[in-house]
Amino acid sequence: MTASIYYFSGTGNSMYIARKLAKLTHADLLSIKDAVNEDEIVLAADFVGIVFPVYNHRVPYIVKRFVDRLSNLNSKYVFAICTYGDSPCIALEYLSKLFSARGGKLSCGFGVKMPYNYIAPLPGINGLFQPFVLRELPDEQQRKMLSEADQKLQTIYDAICAQKSGYIEIEYRRLEQFVDFFNLRELLQKPVWLKISGYSGKCDLSYMESVQLMDAGFHYDEQCVRCGTCAKICPVGNVKMSVNGPVWLHQCEQCFACLQWCPKAAIQFRSGTAGRKRYHHPEVSLADMLSYPMKEKFEDE
Ligand SMILES: Cc1cc2nc3c(=O)[nH]c(=O)nc-3n(C[C@H](O)[C@H](O)[C@H](O)COP(=O)(O)O)c2cc1C
Ligand code: SF4
Ligand code: SF4
Known part of the structure; x- marks a missing residue:
């Protein structure tokens, strides 16, 4: 069986998850930012993963463009993982609908909570959301969150190895339902x-x-x-x-x-980020981000 894991990541959370899963499943690790430059992306592998961060309760625009270019979606096991700072929201359900529109099926979707990487452009907004999401985590809390993410990843690994199907993780809060309805x-x-x-x-x-x-x-x-x-x-x-x-x-x-x-x-x-701590996943380096590792590299290790 051939396996590919596509990922998109700004600050390494999704890259970390994708890289770890690619190692565990001996999959090719492929970058969505490169794939999306093709007019058509033919899914060649039988086992396909897509890992991305939640943006504004949905998927990043680049992930939508990526899925809109996919072909050869039939009879494959396709799973997705969203990393998120607060809630998986309806990102995976949204992705599932994009797949259906292409004649494919998202078999399974999971969320992994990780540090929030967005900083609002105005200090007032950061202050307003600070108690809930846009906070700078103390090192100890960050370590705990990342260790819980590792545990969740193990559960996901077990599920995808068993080719679990029909499970899409969502959290559709009342406020968001109201926002969408109107x-x-x-x-x-x-x-x-x-x-x-x-x-x-x-x-x-x-x-x-x-x-x-x-x-x-x-x-x-x-x-x-x-x-x-x-x-x-x-x-x-x-x-x-x-x-x-x-x-x-x-x-x-x-x-x-x-x-x-x-x-x-x-x-x-704007004025929202001055003096605020910067974040990237502690186990992902700038070099990793610039030259994403391929299958060959894992096999050498
Ligand atoms: C523009 C933007 C929008 C975001 N929107 C959400 C959101 O709606 N819900 C949420 O839980 N996290 C949201 N986040 C946080 C990211 O999903 C989270 O930190 C993710 O793990 C970052 O992954 P990365 O390091 O692979 O880029 C957002 C981040 C950015 C940059
Ligand atoms: S300009 Fe900055 S925030 Fe925008 S896509 Fe490029 S790296 Fe990301
Ligand atoms: S130091 Fe200047 S050029 Fe270098 S990354 Fe920062 S803003 Fe860009």
């Missing part, structure tokens, strides 16, 4: 988050697509040493280096890789 994501959340993120123009894109413009509030400060890491780490080439420092091109995925991996913490999101 289409408030598009009518309210989209314009509000665009504004908060620093974008003030017109936008006809859907909420999911509109994240591309939410880099409007990114800027660099005097700590920037023009090392170019932000340009290298961006999964979609949305950061270009100018003679002075980085420039954002408004094709953003909001993955936070540029901001979180900058070695000088010089990238700010």
